[in-house]
Amino acid sequence: MKSVVITFPGSNCDRDMDVALKKFGFKNQMVWHNDYELPKSDLVVLPGGFSYGDYLRCGSMAAKSKIMQSVITFAKSGGLVMGICNGFQILVETGLVPGVLLRNKYLEFICKNVFVKIDNKNNPFFKNLDKEIFEFHIAHNEGNYFCTNDQLKEIKDNNQIAIYYCNDKGKIEENFNPNGSVENIAGIFNKEKNVLGMMPHPERMIDRSLSGEDGSLFFKNLINYIK
């Protein structure tokens, strides 16, 4: 099970992701944004951080970097691609997943644990998970998911909403929406469900004594699916 984590200038969750992937059995390789060639792998991860200092719009520069052409080709040929936090922002800027991520509604950087609900398990990332509500960590300034009404309709028609912000009981309400995202959306798929972008960080929830193990469940399940 091979994975690749792309490092952009300003990525800062790339090594956390490397640790998490290796812990659950992936043979992970780090790839620099300025490379053209993507090593053969089963999963490509765009990590969190502040690529290019968040200049212009978060993720906009990284989306045009050299390696991304290969990542886009990989995604379009059905390869699994996952973008976490800044990685999600990069994915929306490439157009691989619909919508954009705006500044948080109350203009504050949010760094806390949240609960998210997985609604749709008919995809490589969540298939066989025997839990719906997960506690993950978020840390972002631009996580306010936005899309046009036409896009929202299309997203719903194609079951592309991956996860919602909710409370510990799985209730999806505005009160539990940390950043103003449309309909509490915390993560989204492409139409084919082989590309997942989400704001929460599962790689920060892989140690029982430090955080909690909901991230472990996610990664174990993912590697089992790929096997």
Next chain:
Amino acid sequence: MKISAIITLKKDVLDPQGKVIHQTLDGMGFKNVEEVRQGKYFEIDVKENDPNKAKKIVEEMCKKLLANLVIENYKIIGTQ
């Protein structure tokens, strides 16, 4: 040739920064403000002397990088 472009948020997109600027202006005594929307301004010196060609080039830049057309509009506002 220098081309200027402005990028503005589309009408339906929430602009929390604009809102806070509005509130601050209000607090400073500018009571006659209806709304504030914040945008971006670019001045790009293009190696091209034909104004139409230069504008076309910057328009391409706006479409491909400078603006995200899901939430923003762009306008080429001047050449020098």
